[in-house]
Amino acid sequence: MSADKTSKRVYIKSDDYGWVPAKLVKRNDADGTATVSVRNYTDENRINSDGDRPSKYVKGSSEVVVELSDYESSILPLQNVDEDGVLNEVPDMVDLPFLHEAAILYNLKARHVASTPYTRTGDIIIAVNPYQWIDGLYSEERMGHYADHLVWNVPDDVDAKSQVEPHVYETSSLAYHDMCVHGLDQSILVSGESGAGKTETVKILMNQLASFQSSGHVDAGFHSDDDEEADGADESGDGKADQKKKKKLQRKQTSFRTSPIVDRVLDSNPLLEAFGNAKTIRNDNSSRFGKYIQLQFDAEDPMHAAYAGKSIPSAVLAGSKCVVYLLEKSR
Numbered sequence: 001m002s003a004d005k006t007s008k009r010v011y012i013k014s015d016d017y018g019w020v021p022a023k024l025v026k027r028n029d030a031d032g033t034a035t036v037s038v039r040n041y042t043d044e045n046r047i048n049s050d051g052d053r054p055s056k057y058v059k060g061s062s063e064v065v066v067e068l069s070d071y072e073s074s075i076l077p078l079q080n081v082d083e084d085g086v087l088n089e090v091p092d093m094v095d096l097p098f099l100h101e102a103a104i105l106y107n108l109k110a111r112h113v114a115s116t117p118y119t120r121t122g123d124i125i126i127a128v129n130p131y132q133w134i135d136g137l138y139s140e141e142r143m144g145h146y147a148d149h150l151v152w153n154v155p156d157d158v159d160a161k162s163q164v165e166p167h168v169y170e171t172s173s174l175a176y177h178d179m180c181v182h183g184l185d186q187s188i189l190v191s192g193e194s195g196a197g198k199t200e201t202v203k204i205l206m207n208q209l210a211s212f213q214s215s216g217h218v219d220a221g222f223h224s225d226d227d228e229e230a231d232g233a234d235e236s237g238d239g240k241a242d243q244k245k246k247k248k249l250q251r252k253q254t255s256f257r258t259s260p261i262v263d264r265v266l267d268s269n270p271l272l273e274a275f276g277n278a279k280t281i282r283n284d285n286s287s288r289f290g291k292y293i294q295l296q297f298d299a300e301d302p303m304h305a306a307y308a309g310k311s312i313p314s315a316v317l318a319g320s321k322c323v324v325y326l327l328e329k330s331r
Helices: 101-113 140-152 168-182 198-214 225-231 240-257 260-276 302-307
Strands: 009-014 018-028 033-041 058-067 118-121 124-127 289-299 315-327
Touching: 009 033, 009 058, 009 101, 018 101, 101 118, 124 168, 140 168, 140 198, 168 198, 168 289, 168 315, 198 260, 198 289, 198 315, 260 289, 260 315
Parallel strands: none
Antiparallel strands: 009 018, 018 033, 033 058, 118 124, 289 315
């Protein structure tokens, strides 16, 4: 990559848009200023690092003189672009060559425009509310994909997160995995401004954590006479033993999916919301409270898991409780 081509692509501050991409024309060290060329966009949503490509949303360009003292170390922040000046969008912002406020915002914007609401920053997942339903984003297949790669079949030679796209299911899957493997309590913090989607994210997380029980990897310790019969069936070659084992697994998965404990935990959210939701300028049904929900799991004995041939112990959702409920009394 030519440093000369990319080093002229910078961001400058804007009173209207926060930051806008620009192209450095010249730097005036004598008076501490820089002259840059800024494209005039007619649509804010189209502002991006596009390599000066022709666009019907651009009406020419303007030269602007900026004070370098307004920027950290008197240096204009560089864009993360290729030789053509087009933005290099990354799923994990740890991989951004130039990490600063403008780079973060434009990387998030590019993924948002592409209907990719989740972006990773190390162990943190950043969610940008898409304000639309994206098909398949929270499907059972998607849940199973993250559970398989981050819980049940974690590779030893590579970072498991590099095998999947950033998603809130990544956070819940890693928390469940570490709880089962290390036997340590896990905490997930969901924060953001009003209307960002915190309440919905908590629902998604809880649904994913409860869904591990229906994956077929979890053994709640149920062992009926039919199970013993299937385990001890003769090997006559007629396939009856395999059929019984298949029915056993189906019964186990069905019992997990219809577990009253799981249903009660997931159904408790609307009840808690009913006490503390109110209308704001950004959200007609905003959660005007903070809550700390504790999910309680019965962990499988590691020795039992090893004898059963499992790679990791599992855990079954046993209950939950709302430990803290901070209500905004003014509403």
